[in-house]
Amino acid sequence: MSVTPADVAVGLDHVHKTYGTHQPVVALDDVSAEFVRGTMTAVTGPSGSGKSTLLHCAAGLDRPGSGTVRIGGTDLSSMSEKRLTELRRSRVGFVFQAFNLVGALDVEQNILLPSRLSGRRPDPAWVAEVIGRVGLGDRLRHRPAQLSGGQQQRAAIARALVTRPDVIFCDEPTGALDSRAAADVLALLRSAVDEAGQTVVMVTHDPVAASCADRVLVLADGRIVRDVPQPAPERIPGHLTPRGSSRPVAIREG
Numbered sequence: 620m621s622v623t624p625a626d627v628a629v630g631l632d633h634v635h636k637t638y639g640t641h642q643p644v645v646a647l648d649d650v651s652a653e654f655v656r657g658t659m660t661a662v663t664g665p666s667g668s669g670k671s672t673l674l675h676c677a678a679g680l681d682r683p684g685s686g687t688v689r690i691g692g693t694d695l696s697s698m699s700e701k702r703l704t705e706l707r708r709s710r711v712g713f714v715f716q717a718f719n720l721v722g723a724l725d726v727e728q729n730i731l732l733p734s735r736l737s738g739r740r741p742d743p744a745w746v747a748e749v750i751g752r753v754g755l756g757d758r759l760r761h762r763p764a765q766l767s768g769g770q771q772q773r774a775a776i777a778r779a780l781v782t783r784p785d786v787i788f789c790d791e792p793t794g795a796l797d798s799r800a801a802a803d804v805l806a807l808l809r810s811a812v813d814e815a816g817q818t819v820v821m822v823t824h825d826p827v828a829a830s831c832a833d834r835v836l837v838l839a840d841g842r843i844v845r846d847v848p849q850p851a852p853e854r855i856p857g858h859l860t861p862r863g864s865s866r867p868v869a870i871r872e873g
Contacts, residue, residue, distance in 0.1 A: 622655055624692060628786045628818040629654040629677050634686035636672050636841075646672040647683065648841035654786065659812045659819040661829035664838035670822045671790060673838065677820065678711055678788045679703045691785040708737040712779025712787035714808075716794040718771040720763040720778075727759040730777045741781055752815075753777045753807060769800030776807055780817065787811070789821040793828050805831045 636647040646669045654660050654677075662670045675681040676688055679695050688695045690710060695703065712733075713719070720729045730750065734741040750756055753773040763771050772792060779787045789808065793801035809831055811817040821832065829835050830849070837845035 622653060626655050627653045627689070628656045628691060629820065630687075630689040631673070631677060632687045632689075634673075634676055634683045634688065636669075636676060636681070636683045645841050647676065650686075650841070650843060652836065652843060652846075654818060654820050656785075656818050657812060657816045658834065659809065659821065659832045661832035661835045662820065662822045662838065663824060663826075663829050663835060664844075666824075668838040669841040670838050672841075674788050674790055674820065674822050678713070678786075679707055705737070708733055709739065709782060710785045712782065712784040714772070714775050714779050714787060714789040714792045716791035718763065718768075718775045718795075720771055720774060722763050725760050725762050726755055726766070726774050729763070729774055730781055733778060733782050737782065739782070745783070746781055749777045749780045752780075752810065767800070768796050769803055772796060772800070772804050773807060776804070776811070780811060780815070784817075786818040786820060789819060789823075791823055792821060793823070793825060801825075801828070 630653045632651050634647050634650045635645070637643045637645050648669075650669070650673060652673075662673060664670050672681065676683045679688070679690065679698075682696075690706065693706065695706070698706065721732065724732065727750075731741060731746070750759070753776055755770065755773055755777065758766060758770060758774075763774070766774065772795075776792075787808075792808070793804055796804060805828055808819055808821070812819055812833075821828065823829055833849050835845070835847040835849070836843055837847065
């Protein structure tokens with residue numbers, strides 16, 4: 620299937636990112652990738668492979684040293700920090716391993732926080748649908764400390780969905796959860812793609828989580844070494860062997 624520019628939610632073109640000056644570390648080395656609307660992509664690889672840096676650059680949280688990043692056709696490279704912040708609030712959703720909920724706010728206030736910060740009034744019908752999707756209708760007045768880890772992550776997903784962003788970036792969304800809660804969260808992300816047409820880009824070290832995606836990108840040493848259509852979890856370790864090597868890359872958390 621051919622992909623047109625209108626189909627691309629996020630695009631990276633020849634992105635380089637280096638950290639440090641005396642002994643520079645290349646985090647991303649000429650990375651190009653397109654993430655198609657209405658799909659779920661898992662980004663995986665060993666610790667230090669560049670997967671979190673890719674997510675941060677793609678989401679406008681970090682600037683690449685060179686190359687371009689586009690969200691919904693908007694080039695981020697020349698945007699001021701103020702405009703980048705506005706774009707992230709209105710067009711990007713985030714789900715983190717540590718949930719990143721505001722402890723002083725209840726669940727409903729946390730879910731509505733991006734809309735309040737962007738100054739946009741959310742559609743009440745959509746808010747109600749999102750709350751129903753994540754199953755937190757009876758927890759809206761609870762604060763994060765009163766919720767289980769799985770409930771906190773569901774609140775974080777609702778917060779990411781409520782602004783109808785171009786893309787939701789997830790950084791190890793199941794890393795702090797037990798297997799049952801992790802399965803619930805993955806099912807929720809999958810339904811956001813299949814039923815709501817959302818675009819999800821998920822960094823994960825977990826082959827089971829990666830197998831829920833439509834596509835898996837494998838990074839090693841700052842480069843994409845595999846681009847795999849949805850594989851079964853037992854096949855993913857076989858795709859973690861860089862080209863030209865017979866030794867698989869060990870996946871570690873982080």
